[in-house]
Amino acid sequence: MTDQLLLVVCAATPLRRIGDLLDLLQPRWQITVLATPAAASWPFLDGVAERTGRPLLHRMPLPDEPWPALAPDAVLVAPATFNTLNKWATGVSDNLAVGLLNEYLSGDVPIVAAVHVKPELAAHPAFAANLAVLRTAGVRLADSRPFTWQAAIDLLP
Structure with a gap:
């Protein structure tokens, strides 16, 4: 049986290569992709639903729509942007x-975040403290330079 992975994607340049990430993940994981509002409009996500066999999630369901059934064995945030990490x-x-x-942070599902933040934003005084909060909560942070998908995949259970 394949493990379930919730892949949260943010609007950053590595998203252009989401196909490469899916290639690396799909042998092991059944993937549900959840896009931030900014990422949802990027054309690089076209075809993700067909490729994963799961709907691309990007917004709260309307009152008459079913809530997506999610029971991930792990969560991967990749790429994880300054905005999303701070929020x-x-x-x-x-x-x-x-x-x-935020809901998964208080649970027991392993979470990995592939940090993709330009140096000017990484130097912001609040950023290091916010990363420390996430680390303390158990988030595994992949902060490789140059950015690679593999650095984050290596931290998945």
Whole structure:
């Protein structure tokens, strides 16, 4: 049986290569992709639902729509942007992606985040503290330079 992976994607340049990430993950994982609002509009996600066999999630369901059945064995946030990491660390839940990340943070599902933040933003005084909050909560952070999908995959259970 294949393990279930919730893949949260943010709007950053590595998203252009999501096909490469799916190639690396699919032998082991059944993947559900959840896009942040900014990422949801990027054309690189076209075809993801067909490729994974699961709907691409990107917003809260409307009142007459079913809630997606999610029971991931792990969560991967890749690429994880400055905006998403800071919202998540401070408990902001203003979209489906960070809302679910906040819910999983208090549980026992392993979470890995592939940090993709430009140096100018990484130097922001709040950023290091917010990464420390996520680490303390058990999030495994892959902060490789140059950015690679493999650095994050290596941290998955």
